Amino acid sequence: MGLAPAEAQTAVTRASFTPPRPGHLIDRVSGHHKVLVLGAGPAGLVTAYELLKGGYDVQILEARSRPGGRVWTARNGVGETDLNGETQLCEFSEGHFYNVGATRIPQHHISLDYCRELGVELLAFGNQNANTVVHYSGDTPLNNTSITYRQAKADTFGYVSELLAKAVGRGALDDELSQADKDALSEFLSDFGDLSSDGRYAGSSRAGYSGPPPGAGTAYGDQLEANALSDVIRSGIGRNFSFDFGYDQAMMMYSPVGGMDTIYYRMAEAIGAHRITYGAEVTGFSTGDNGVNPWVTYTSQGFEQKAEADYVVCALPPHLVLKLKHDLPQDLVTALGAAVPASAGKLGIEYSRRWWEEDQWIYGGASNTDMDISQIMFPYDHYQSDRGVVVGYYNTGEKHQKFEGLPHAQRLAMALDQGAKIHGDVYRDDITSSFSGSLMKTKYSEGAWVDWKGAHSHSHNDTPEYRRALEPVGRMYFAGDHLSNAIAWMHGALESGRNAVTAIHERVAVGG
Numbered sequence: 001m002g003l004a005p006a007e008a009q010t011a012v013t014r015a016s017f018t019p020p021r022p023g024h025l026i027d028r029v030s031g032h033h034k035v036l037v038l039g040a041g042p043a044g045l046v047t048a049y050e051l052l053k054g055g056y057d058v059q060i061l062e063a064r065s066r067p068g069g070r071v072w073t074a075r076n077g078v079g080e081t082d083l084n085g086e087t088q089l090c091e092f093s094e095g096h097f098y099n100v101g102a103t104r105i106p107q108h109h110i111s112l113d114y115c116r117e118l119g120v121e122l123l124a125f126g127n128q129n130a131n132t133v134v135h136y137s138g139d140t141p142l143n144n145t146s147i148t149y150r151q152a153k154a155d156t157f158g159y160v161s162e163l164l165a166k167a168v169g170r171g172a173l174d175d176e177l178s179q180a181d182k183d184a185l186s187e188f189l190s191d192f193g194d195l196s197s198d199g200r201y202a203g204s205s206r207a208g209y210s211g212p213p214p215g216a217g218t219a220y221g222d223q224l225e226a227n228a229l230s231d232v233i234r235s236g237i238g239r240n241f242s243f244d245f246g247y248d249q250a251m252m253m254y255s256p257v258g259g260m261d262t263i264y265y266r267m268a269e270a271i272g273a274h275r276i277t278y279g280a281e282v283t284g285f286s287t288g289d290n291g292v293n294p295w296v297t298y299t300s301q302g303f304e305q306k307a308e309a310d311y312v313v314c315a316l317p318p319h320l321v322l323k324l325k326h327d328l329p330q331d332l333v334t335a336l337g338a339a340v341p342a343s344a345g346k347l348g349i350e351y352s353r354r355w356w357e358e359d360q361w362i363y364g365g366a367s368n369t370d371m372d373i374s375q376i377m378f379p380y381d382h383y384q385s386d387r388g389v390v391v392g393y394y395n396t397g398e399k400h401q402k403f404e405g406l407p408h409a410q411r412l413a414m415a416l417d418q419g420a421k422i423h424g425d426v427y428r429d430d431i432t433s434s435f436s437g438s439l440m441k442t443k444y445s446e447g448a449w450v451d452w453k454g455a456h457s458h459s460h461n462d463t464p465e466y467r468r469a470l471e472p473v474g475r476m477y478f479a480g481d482h483l484s485n486a487i488a489w490m491h492g493a494l495e496s497g498r499n500a501v502t503a504i505h506e507r508v509a510v511g512g
Helices: 042-053 110-118 149-169 179-192 229-235 241-245 262-271 330-336 397-404 408-423 464-469 490-509
Strands: 034-038 057-062 073-075 079-081 087-089 097-099 122-125 133-135 253-256 276-278 281-286 295-300 303-308 311-314 339-341 344-351 366-369 375-377 388-396 431-438 450-452 476-478
Touching: 034 042, 042 057, 042 262, 042 490, 097 344, 097 388, 110 253, 110 262, 110 490, 133 149, 133 408, 149 179, 149 229, 149 241, 311 490, 330 464, 344 397, 344 408, 366 408, 375 408, 388 397, 388 408, 397 408, 397 431, 408 431, 476 490
Parallel strands: 034 057, 034 311, 057 276, 133 366, 311 476
Antiparallel strands: 073 097, 079 087, 122 253, 281 295, 295 303, 339 450, 344 388, 344 431, 366 375, 375 388
């Protein structure tokens, strides 16, 4: 992490990371240095957690009554009043839940390292499943109906392999490949597409069966026939295959037992309840400079209060920072204004029968559609129990905006209407409770993440505004996933908090 002064200039790569524990710092800070952290989301909590290891005096101000920030889990007893003014109380059965915010962790994210350090047990998260379905609108026989991922992949990969094999056979790639290259490619395509001996895709057992799979005796199973090439290509049934190719989406993936916010309840416990003030809504701040300490004003229990520290780490969303009274320079105000909050949300439906397992052989994973619900996510826990919570939609952007202004009952009605088109009338049966959350309509979040104007995606941010927002002001530092190249991931928030810790420790080491 570069926390020790003697190692301040040494780059530490992800591969060499070992979660530090108390006593791991070569030089704990000398003297008394107080740091005030604004926000008890992942970035704020990890900042406090790591500073405490270095001997700092840390205090966190958090407006909510819980840790985790945008990372929160809907479980029995959780209540939330959204910015529409509607209050929901989650009534899921004990032990059942869904994650309103972050829900999955890739293997290479430092989130897993903190799970290990904090003793948070993990479950495998099904980011893909051959038995879930795709359901897209269109004018082919494969549209407006549900096709299993296994069938969609078998036919798409089969025909693509056949077409490329024909191109090889007809010499279309002679300028690119030697004969040995073509032979090797043809062998690969034959296996990849499950082609016949003459190089055609004539269907595959990979697509599955129209009834029971092969069994004993003469129960050979009725293999699904291949769909027509034109229908497979025009229907777009393969449009989501590349999702799990992504660096941060590839299997395997994981999630904590009992819900994602378990990580942050555990981290808050390690920090100590006396160091976290919940219900403290920040109203303004001064960054401090020229030896003058920064200060923060906040309301708590109806009273305006003021806190001062040697340093402040602001781990609040940038669009909310701009709503506070502050003394930030204009160039930073302009930079933070380029961080645009995004819409996203989920709705959980508890069923008293796990029909997706019993009737459709689906254990985890998600079905995808171009309807407004975007996807249906199936539970990755409590397999073969008597009930479970299905995420009836996880959608973003314009699709979620159609839901976020609605009361919960209307959100549920829309989700059930569209879900039944995908998985049948069983989707409406045996419902015991439901709960929805829109991060844009959640107080103190008002967005699921931010996108930087001019950046191309959630990663590789390199705009002038992003670079300006990385810099501290006076004695105030900033942290959050928006200041990382892993926006919308806990990993980005944790890495950003660790950067703030390193910067403060370096500054203190040289007498700053």
